[in-house]
Amino acid sequence: MLVRKSFSKCFYLVRNIHYSKSLKCEESISNSLKELFLSDSEYNKLADHYFRINEAHRCLIIQPYVKWGPKKLDIEPKEQLSEAIALVETLSSWAIVDTMTIPLDTLDRKFLFKSGSMDRIKEIVDNNPRISAIFINSSLLKKSTTLILQENFRKPIFDRYKIVMKILKAHASSKHSKLQVSLAELNYLRKRSEQDLIFKTYTSEALKLLFQEREQKIKAEIENLRKQRTLLRNKRSKMDYPLVAVVGYTNAGKTSIIKALTGEKSLKPKNQLFATLDVTVHEGCLPSGMTVLYVDTVGFITDIPTNLIECFIATLEDALLADVILHVEDLSSKSFHYKRKHVLNILKSLGNQTNSDVSDKIFTIGNKCDLIDNTEDPNIECMHVSAEKGIGLEKLVQELEKFILNKTGRQKITIRVPNGGDEIRWLYKNATILEEVPDIKNNQYILAKVIITAVNIQKFKSYFISK
């Protein structure tokens, strides 16, 4: 599957939509699902064993990086380490005791590290009793490598997959995000059950049943919610508001931008990765007075294995169906280009999968301009704004409006209609009225300046002109 391949290093989640303000939807959770989450103690035991969800740790973070060759990444190890720190800081019960970066010549070494590095780590761990766990910021360590490292350092080892899984579990608050996280977890456990001792206490048939039953129930519930989302989508298209999906690398400031553009108080930007785990829709107003809906989405992150991503792919439909994709980038990030490349790759592969050219509807902005010097990087061609300081927002909405009008085939036109007639009432319902002035040549008429879609122009003509 195309997405499967191109997503192997990137992570992007989009969850169910809650329409804020005028559009509200209540998801219902079936009794069978409640039962599934609460009473499946056997399953929960296995999940706890692997993800150690409730454990709090004081950890040593190790950032391995390949020094040269094709596996060398276009991102500074220091920047990778700050992402690892941000991931751990997102876990409220965890603390960071120490950090280190370790160069590697290959990622395929059995112990991961060379013997000199192994000794260095061991020395640090042995001499610091505060360290209770080690987080190696690498996507998914092999089971055998994890065991060897655990044995050597006599501390539990966490890789990036486990940490992200813990964050997702902690942050998932809606039914849909809980379901998706459960499915990701299930896929992981199923894979591990093929090789692991703890599973030997179950017969393979019992295990198969345990996983199968749970998977079927979760998938059925997800399908249910997807139907509800389709309903919401239809409702929205009837209302005919342009939809802007706000996407970008995690922590770029997507939620902050929406908050700044809509004034929505319920939005809480956080200096955390995966602060937003549920897709929410927020109503805003463009300079002309046209209503626009902004969709807040879950951030992208690199270097997360495929099976964690797969579960969320279906829900990306929502972002892809938006009229415009507002790509928010963090100008202050040292890995700006690396992150940009990843986000654009994901969007492109999603577009390919659905045969739609998304690149055409991407509007890019660089956020956090307050944190950079005025000396602009000539390679960063996008509008500079600051959600936090309110810089460039006025220009942003003006340009965004032009872009939306262009992409959605909406036009600004003036229509002459009878004063107080059905025509103006219809226009109030089906277009955005910008201005109404009396026609000085004949005061029985008014000149209405409107923003209207091509479809509605045709409807207007057929209802009122060709009659």
Ligand SMILES: Nc1nc2c(ncn2[C@@H]2O[C@H](COP(=O)(O)OP(=O)(O)OP(=O)(O)O)[C@@H](O)[C@H]2O)c(=O)[nH]1
């Ligand atoms: N200095 C500065 N900080 C900003 C700006 N915009 C956002 N931030 C901060 O950046 C952090 C992340 O902001 P969010 O809006 O939560 O970012 P996000 O992209 O929604 O993050 P996720 O939902 O986790 O993917 C918060 O601490 C914000 O206060 C800005 O313009 N300038």
Ligand SMILES: [Mg+2]
């Ligand atoms: Mg957010």
